[in-house]
Amino acid sequence: MAKIPRNFRLLEELEKGEKGIGDGSCSYGLEDGDDIMMSNWNGTIIGPGHTVHENRIYSLKIHCGTTYPDDPPTVHFVSRVNLPFVNQTNGKVEQAKLNVLTKWNRESSIETVLVSIRREMAAFNNRKLPQPPEGSVF
DSSP, rough: OOOHHHHHHHHHHHHHHHOOOOSSEEEEEEEETTTTTOEEEEEEEEEOHHHHHHTTTTEEEOOOTTTTTTOEEEEEBBBBBOTTTOOOTBBBBBBGGOHHHTOOTTTTTHHHHHHHHHHTTSTTTTTTTOOOOTTOOO
């Protein structure tokens, strides 16, 4: 099977993100519409219900390097959050601690990362973790 070039792949993801495909709990788009390399993205996760994250909106920064989608993007929370896979100093999602990043493959996407993070927020061990005040940032 032919390997889809990076920019074609990111164009597909941009189109999907702009259409809001999915249940609306996660969204993403380019940080700057003039970024011809499509490297820097913003993401949003709405906290899952029946957890300490309910009714919270989390902002993230996503960077797709030159080797994306062969390699995963780097993800940083802008909104302060207490999760075991997020560095509490700078908000970086630690690749080695999040399954979707450690098991990354070319079929994975920005959307799969955001949906996986949201799923982790609702996981038994994370759903009741004490959280920083709403609105605080890294």
